[in-house]
Amino acid sequence: MVTKSRVPETIDAYLADLEDPKVKKTLGALRTQLRKLLPKATESISYRMPTFKVDGDAVAGFAFFKTHCGYYPFSGSVVPALKSELDGYATSKSGVTFPPDQPLPAKLVKTLVQARLAEIATRGKKPAAAKKGNAQARGKRVVGKTATAGFQVGVVRTLPMTAPALWDWVTTQPERWLGPGATLTAEPGGHFEVPKRRGSPGVRGEVRVVKPGQRLRMTWQPDGWKKPATLQLTLMPKARGASLHVHMEKLPDAEAREAMRERWSKVLSQAVD
Template sequence: MATNPRELPPIDAYLAGLKDPAAKKTLGALREQLRKLLPGAVETISYGMPTFKVDGKAVGGFAFFKSHCGYYPFSGSVVPALKAQLDGYSTSKSGVTFPPDKPLPAKLVKTLVQARLAEIAARGKKPSATKKKAAAKKALITERMTDSAVKGATGRDWKGWMRALDKAGAGELNHKQLVAHLAREVESTWWQQSIAVAYEQARGKRVVGETAATGFQVGVVRTLPVSASEMWERVATQAERWLGAGATLTLEPGAGYEVPKRRGVPGVRGEVRVVKPGQRIRMTWQPEGWRKPATLQLTLVPKARGVSFHVHMEKLPDAKAREAMRKHWSTVLEDLA
């Protein structure tokens, strides 16, 4: 007797309901590959499509439409970052589409999964304000990603990598040398960097929140209940709401800006570097008293119920400035909401 699809697990029911035999075969094989790449991941339905989640974060999903299949990394930056590898495929900011009878190559699927895992690792977890300073030192990359995720992608769990690198004398290597050493075993540059940073943090060679290329950095994200276009309009025409009182801004690469000093708040100056209307602004940010400018990037990612507003800063002078900027931009996003 045929099994009622309603009695099946969510993804089994989804696949069982597909009428196109090629799509059913292709997506069934894709599911098995994701299971191997993400052992221990939770299989569920999100946004109407089969989805694999690791530590509560959606890493990859797939779906079938009238005439094509789609793969979705649940990120607005993974697909654009892999533009070269995806040449020849129909893509959008959030996914890749392909014919049911022409599955994505296994190597390409692995690259998409690794890129999403690395993105999640880089964002990390926002520390609780009530935790003590000693607890903050434990917020390493090794705690942000599961053992199963790193082992599935690289062949070793975190303890295995720590032991292997200690045995290889990695404690005596600088960051560039450490990455070169990892490249002998790890193909993905994303994972080379992630493992190198995790090792340096674990062995006290790096302060949490600091990277070799970008110094101290911080990110703040908030989903706001307005459309991406409406939020872009606010950012573009109401600079005082996010730069500060008295600020004027021309959104053109090379344009300078200045925020006047006011009581208790230093003035800020900088220069616009990149503008992608509706999506992203990259600029320098240098308050009075800072010897060198930091880099500020604002990114808008459309969501089903609003827009995800990402603020990221790099090249901050120290950990104190990082925490100050975290509080500052959290407040700014609260006000914009």
């Protein structure tokens, strides 16, 4: 990774050991961006590379190898899930490589970081401090608040249908997952609306991103919310069926986060009924 045989103990030392000015500039800029995206992260050297950890979870890492740089989300699913966004880059299941003189775009780095944070949130791992201080909460899903996405929650389930069939289900049968009477125009700039029912507020939003067969991203604003949240549905083909990952961020508070977790857990559990 670095040109010397010893392993640096800090990221500052790692960068100082890099002899190629282009590499040092590129990875130095990447570190600066990660600091902005993850202001509460701990910086360290893990697996012989600079690593950013949040509440003990490795979120992002980078390294230099002889001729190329690499970015690593410490996950086997983040890179495959962002296949379309990473088109043109050399990738593996665990990382992305790029030439030192062609840094990863800032927007792409942000997407990679948010995808990893969402995965951690979906898994519901509790911060170390919470584990020690609340033994009674063991086994319960705890989803946190991040500096970049606010309150967020994710729910994922593998369904017994092909990815194309699942995409069709999402885009042409909105009443099945948005609610009775829902309408949806699944194209960028399109809108959706769910009418108010007894016990359930009306919801509306604008479709922002459509990656056919892969991803649908939209705003989400129920009656009474001052600002909209963001809702994203991501599909991934599996050996048996396809997974649907529902992720929400910029939720107003912890109460809304829990309500959305319950809502989407129920929707996915009834998806094939």
